[in-house]
Amino acid sequence: MSYGLLGASLSHSYSKEIHQAMGKYEYELFCVSPEDLPSFFRKRNFEGLNVTIPYKKDVMAFCDFIDPAAEEIGSVNTLYFKNGALFGANTDHSGFIYMVKRSGISVSGKKVLVLGSGGVSLAVKKALEDLKAREILTASRKKGRGFISYADLPKDAEIIINATPSGMFPDNTEESIIDLSLFKKCIGVFDLIYNPFVTPLLFRAGELDIPGSNGFPMLVAQATAAGELFTGADDLHCMNELLIKKLVAQKENIVLVGMPGCGKTTVGQLLAKKLDRIFVDTDDEISISDGKSAGDIIIGRGEAYFRELETRVCKELGKRNSLIIATGGGAVLKKENIRALKQNGKIIFVERPVDMLSKKGRPLSQGEKSLRELYEERLSFYKNYSDLSIKNDRLPEESALKILEFLDLL
Numbered sequence: 001m002s003y004g005l006l007g008a009s010l011s012h013s014y015s016k017e018i019h020q021a022m023g024k025y026e027y028e029l030f031c032v033s034p035e036d037l038p039s040f041f042r043k044r045n046f047e048g049l050n051v052t053i054p055y056k057k058d059v060m061a062f063c064d065f066i067d068p069a070a071e072e073i074g075s076v077n078t079l080y081f082k083n084g085a086l087f088g089a090n091t092d093h094s095g096f097i098y099m100v101k102r103s104g105i106s107v108s109g110k111k112v113l114v115l116g117s118g119g120v121s122l123a124v125k126k127a128l129e130d131l132k133a134r135e136i137l138t139a140s141r142k143k144g145r146g147f148i149s150y151a152d153l154p155k156d157a158e159i160i161i162n163a164t165p166s167g168m169f170p171d172n173t174e175e176s177i178i179d180l181s182l183f184k185k186c187i188g189v190f191d192l193i194y195n196p197f198v199t200p201l202l203f204r205a206g207e208l209d210i211p212g213s214n215g216f217p218m219l220v221a222q223a224t225a226a227g228e229l230f231t232g233a234d235d236l237h238c239m240n241e242l243l244i245k246k247l248v249a250q251k252e253n254i255v256l257v258g259m260p261g262c263g264k265t266t267v268g269q270l271l272a273k274k275l276d277r278i279f280v281d282t283d284d285e286i287s288i289s290d291g292k293s294a295g296d297i298i299i300g301r302g303e304a305y306f307r308e309l310e311t312r313v314c315k316e317l318g319k320r321n322s323l324i325i326a327t328g329g330g331a332v333l334k335k336e337n338i339r340a341l342k343q344n345g346k347i348i349f350v351e352r353p354v355d356m357l358s359k360k361g362r363p364l365s366q367g368e369k370s371l372r373e374l375y376e377e378r379l380s381f382y383k384n385y386s387d388l389s390i391k392n393d394r395l396p397e398e399s400a401l402k403i404l405e406f407l408d409l410l
Contacts, residue, residue, distance in 0.1 A: 003230055004028035006040075006059070006079075007052040012169040012195045014216075014247065015050060018223045021243055024231050034058075048080040048230040050223065053165060056092075056119025063088035073126045075119035078226040089229055092123035093130075095222030096192075098240065100131060103213040105159070105188035108132040113157035115139050115177060116164035117147055120192060124163055133159070155182050160201075162191040167199040172319050172343065174336065176200040186210055194219050196319070196343035197252065203339050220244050249409055251321040253345030257332050257382055259375055261358030262350045263392045263399070264326040270400040272324040275409065279324045282331060285313045294328065307334065315340045329374070332381040342385075348403055349386035352393055 003025050005015045010029045019027035030049070032040050037055065041062040051059050056075040060066060063076065064085040070076050076088035100107060112133045114121050117140035128136050137154060140147035148154075166177040180186065180201065189205040189212035197214050198206075205212045220243045224236040254271060256264040265281055272279035283294040286309045290297055297306045310331055317325055318340035325345065331337045341347060354375050383389060388406045392399040404410050 002026045002028050002046065003048045004030045004046060005050045005052060006030045006032060006055060008033065008054055010052070013052070014195060014219065014251070015052075015223060017247055017250075018220055018243060019227065021247065022224065022227050022236055022239060024227060024233070024236070038062075044086070046079075048226070049078070050226050051077045051079065053118060053120075056122075060088055062086065069093065069126075074122045077119070077123070077222065078229055080226075080229045087229075089226075090123050091222040091225035091229070092120050092218070093127050094225050095218040095220075096124050096127040097131065098221035099190065099213055099215070099218040100127070102217050103188070103190070103211065105190075105211055105213075107159050107188070109134045110158040110187075111135045111137075111154065111156060111185075112159040112161065113137050113139065113154060113183075114161045114163055115166075116162065117142060117144070118163065121163040124161060124192075150178075153178065156185050157183055158185050159188045159190070160186055161189075162193065162199070162201055165193070167191075167196075167201065168193045169195040169319060172196060172315075173200060174339070176204045180204045180208060180210070188212060191215060192218060195321075197248070198342050198344070200339070203342065216248065217244055220247070245408070249407060251344065252407075253317075253321060253323045253325055253341070254403065254407065255325045255327065255341045255345040255347045256350050257327050257347055257386060258329065258350035258392075259352065259354075259357055259378065260329040262329075262352040263396055264350050266396045267350055267392060267399045267403070268324045268326040270396055271403060274400065274404065275324070277322055277324050279326070280317060281326045282310060282313050282317065283328050285317070286310060286328075289313070303330075310334075311337055311340075317341070318343045318345065320344070329378065332378060332385055338385045346387045346407060347385055348406075349382040349389040350392045350399065351382070351389055352391075356393060 004027055010031050016027050056077050060076050065087050067089040070088055070090035073090050076090055077092045078089045080087055110133055112128055114124055117138055125136055138147050139150055139153055162177055167173045189210055191199045191201050192215035193199050194214050194216035202212050221240050224240055227236045256268050258264055268279050287293050314337040321344045354372055390399050390402045
């Protein structure tokens with residue numbers, strides 16, 4: 001028997017990595033269909049469980065005792081045994097409060113809009129009450145008492161919280177669940193999704209200079225709280241920041257952008273070797289899918305066709321994690337590429353003087369004049385979208401070291 005996560009679909013989950021990083025117990029994923037749920041609980045072949053969608057309400061029927069706070073909330077996300085009896089508790093509540101306080105965004109006295117009416121939204125609502133939110137409105141696609149429809153969302157909401165799975169891996173969407181620009185008074189956004197780290201909602205919040213947080217801090221905090229219930233320890237919550245920092249660094253992609261010939265591939269391969277990660281080049285991925293080199297595709301089919309293939313590759317790679325990604329020089333020209341690559345990645349601009357750029361095998365970089373024009377056209381995109389700019393005009397090892405220092409991966 002072991003501890004683990006119970007849910008219907010768990011491909012998105014980072015829970016196993018978090019619990020194993022605590023170093024206290026083994027942890028598994030229990031993917032169980034709704035029809036098999038009663039049989040799963042009759043066997044009770046586990047020591048403790050975290051519970052995710054869609055079972056946070058359903059599991060309450062299988063508990064011998066339910067913590068009064070979880071009973072009040074109306075959902076359970078943690079199950080553990082005590083004196084042979086199965087207890088149900090809710091650590092989403094404390095996890096959400098941790099995330100809000102960590103973000104520095106105050107919800108006290110604010111009008112809050114919660115998107116979604118599932119089990120986690122119940123914990124969020126109780127936490128918001130405890131944090132003294134002035135008004136809490138819950139939007140749902142279900143008809144029910146106490147819910148508002150998405151057609152009637154209050155545009156004067158000051159805090160917006162996404163408690164739905166919209167945009168969650170593997171169904172990463174390109175469109176935000178709501179049009180955030182309509183909410184002129186919004187001063188904070190929380191998206192409880194953590195895979196990807198940057199959802200369309202959070203990407204749009206960033207464009208509008210609205211502070212926000214993804215759900216990863218909440219995930220870690222509720223996990224350590226659950227670990228304390230599993231083990232009887234009282235100090236696992238002290239690991240929260242260490243776990244967040246460690247696991248985000250492990251999961252985030254490192255995305256290299258810059259002019260053709262600036263050294264992205266060389267630097268990327270050095271990073272991959274140092275971190276024991278997979279290195280991928282978007283041009284190589286395009287060549288694999290089309291059967292021709294990037295240069296031959298541009299010459300034979302045109303740049304527009306090549307850019308379509310490039311966007312498709314960026315979207316696929318952006319869903320993954322722990323990669324080192326070298327992009328083509330023009331990948332930054334399309335916002336949808338950047339949005340895809342920022343989902344799970346930090347973007348690094350690898351800069352090199354124009355007169356040092358290699359032109360071999362690069363059909364768009366032929367001729368000094370055209371190369372300088374390309375550079376001037378793209379420079380603002382590189383700078384605006386990057387999280388770090390590095391000068392790669394000396395040894396590539398020095399550039400790789402600067403990136404590792406910035407990402408705190410040394």
